[in-house]
Amino acid sequence: MAKSKHLTTRAENYSEWYNEIVKKADLAENSDVRGCMVIKPYGFAIWERMQRILDDMFKETGHVNAYFPLFIPKSFLSKEADHVEGFAKECAVVTHYRLKNDPDGKGVVVDPEAKLEEELIVRPTSETIIWSTYKNWIQSYRDLPLLVNQWANVVRWEMRTRMFLRTAEFLWQEGHTAHATEEEAVAEAEQMLNVYGDFAEQTLAIPVVRGVKTERERFAGALNTYTIEALMQDGKALQSGTSHFLGQNFAKAFDVRFATKDNKEEFVWATSWGVSTRLMGALIMTHSDDSGLVLPPVLAPHQVVMVPIYRKDEERDMVLDKCRELAAQLKKAGVRVKIDDDDTKKPGWKFAEWELKGVPLRLALGPRDLQNGKIELARRDTQTKEVIELPEDLSTVVVPLLDEIQETLYNKAKNFREEKTRTVDTWEEFKKALEDDIPGFLYAHWDGTTETEEAIQAETKATIRCIPIDNPQEEGVCVYSGKPSTQRVLFAKAY
Template sequence: MGKGLPKRSEDYSLWYNELVKRADLAENSDVRGCMVIKPYGFAIWEKMQQTLDQMFKDTGHVNAYFPIFIPKSYLSKEADHVEGFAKECAVVTHYRLKNDPDGNGVVVDPDAKLEEELIVRPTSETIIWNSYKNWIQSYRDLPILCNQWANVVRWEMRTRLFLRTAEFLWQEGHTAHATKQEAIDESVQMMNVYADFAEKYLGVPVLKGTKTESERFAGAEETYCIEALMQDGKALQAGTSHFLGQNFAKAFDVKFATKEGGMDLVWGTSWGVSTRLMGALIMAHSDDFGLVLPPKLAPFQVVIVPIFKGDEQLAQISEVAEKIMADLRAKGITVKFDNRTTHKPGWKFAEYELKGTPVRIAIGPKDLENGTVEVARRDLLEKNSMTLGDGFAQQIVDLLDNIQNTIFQKALQYRADNSHTVDTYEEFKKIISSEEGGFVYAHWDGTSETEEKIKEETKATIRCIPIDQKEENGVCIYSRNPSKGRVVFAKAY
């Protein structure tokens, strides 16, 4: 189980890869750059999906689905967009196979060449705005607030489970509005939805901000983002929301009749999070013993492990366990009773520690006599004896709430301890090159040239221009030219 798991302090990358595999979250596929998400990993992703889906619906959005294949000509219509994704596209050129005449399996039928190549969706702006052209004629048709849950393909050369794979799962919202301000408000709203999800469910504190021009989404006028800090001092972009302006409306000629009787181009947004959130969840909280899952996203919040000899003891413990499960489920808690006879209690304890189950309840013969159980919390690796009775279920509810908050506060403290303010390039380089890393707040002159030079020399990028950036006259750490505020730098995934 968790025994022999590499230590984070010795090889963080190896620790992460081994934990993903040993905790049964995912594994590499024989298809280059792709992954298999295993049932336990998918159960966590499903909880993320369900929670986010409800948050989207609560803000007025509806789900739809659009084709995975995009005609090549669609991508050509928005210049910045195609340039941003051209190197990552997988292309379908033929529509049929045939048996090899030489008997070597199947080959592509050269007579089945497509008239126009199809791109396997790297993102869906083009195919969706082509549909919106047919959906929108008047201001009465606006706004359109669509989301889709889908897979996308971006031909990554260097892959890592959950963090960067050639195919990954995500959601992508695509909205259309009558005014510029409506579209900006939508973009900001969805950044805030993502931030709320990250902090209240993932237990991961995030910085909210905008991207620099060079880091913006291809085809966007503004990109809003949330940035999280992992335990190795590197940043992880956890979600983005893009104000598209009228760029895609122009590309696909999406116009509407205004209230005043004129014609205008539609204003757009797009926003998304992906299975990369699984990576954030793992790297923000887990330890050298395995996963540490926030209770709100754990497949099972509580597991009950019986300690017994023989069928009679198991039957007695099972009766108590059934009562506990009924009480906990009545409180909305997900609980599992692991009464397998094929594994010993110690093995089960190690398994649930590795898999990050927030609360483990152990019941043995002495517990039956005393009317108590042993309750272990995964985040602090602490265990205590608790008395069974009418208030027991509520105590577990309170414990889970405490675990959720403790996990968040620990991550928040880590970020505070690893956030630095510097005024010179020497200070900057010293922190960025240290093992601890972290967020570095520094003045920047606002030019892409300076941003690129710093990236070349240190591998640090501007993660965001903080939404709450204070106007503060200063000088850029690199060029020493005037600056009006600090931005956030870090090395990143």
């Protein structure tokens, strides 16, 4: 039975459109565990591509992977006051270690005799357990810098969830580094911000604004938080990656010191940084359309799908043999290609299915095409088709076309962001801009106080996404308070 191709449109209901793409494109589904999702094989294949590319980028910058426990003693979270306050409301707590049969015969119950001496927190993030470990690894300046990354799952007990964007359990990577000097740690945090920015733009084809969070929006326990912010098609911002300069807060909390070259004892300087499966949400909401998912070629599990078309058995063998020959040419050139030779589905069904799943390029080949030396190419980004002469080597056409699709998706997203970015100078302009159906990014002056930041959010639901790194100093007055300001900051409604 063919899948229904129809999706709720973005204009009808953006939230429902998003949820339908996640489910109908076979990316993920809700699980029987409240607030948790099952990432399906096709969705996980996209995440694996992200992992592989990011992991290579981390290793090119000198980082290595390790793994740390899922459980964190409750006392560890108490050692850094800002950190525990930031995560206390989201923590899942393990209190017992054994079940037993219910005496009434109703399944199993928690054994009250098996209470833990100290409760364990299911990791919401790993700074505390990692810094407790680093105390054993760092004694001297010779042990620094320590550049470690972890691929893991974390749990933050969210009450309102949406697949990929906000779930109780999600997948991510978290880097945790230790340095001999403040300057080295700051340089590390800034370097990783740029790694994330480059990844978003070059792999996901998502343009981002790189900036610094305000004090109110910083990571719990950090001295500075760097961020990349992306604009979704509904005009809301999505924080897509963060990098934190932690100063010496965690080193002091866990007494991590090192002997300098001068044989003095000092606390180390720290960073942490991470991106998560939230990037899947960013990918969907940046590029997809009313026909389904749209994937950038660099990221797509299948960059090309070939659909052989035939009616008779003798045609089948002839067409499939040619498809295999062409696929071999593409694979030799490094193209990820799939031949959809499922005889239980008709070509029209396959076209709709691969369109829904966002495959960048679809090729169709039938007996008449073979006879005439032609092949049909269908681009997912522009939804255009053309029939071309079959070249001697198909990769000479396909590889440049995939590069073009990647660039087109990035430019389309960048043009959209530019159209939906405004500079405002008055409170009335600010409020009016946010009333639009697609509000977008607003650059406005801010007086630098948390009081004004909170007041603006309370009145408009807009937050300061970041203080952009490349913004020039510019004298002005705060859009809300009228007090002096030295720089415009980036406001938006956000996920």
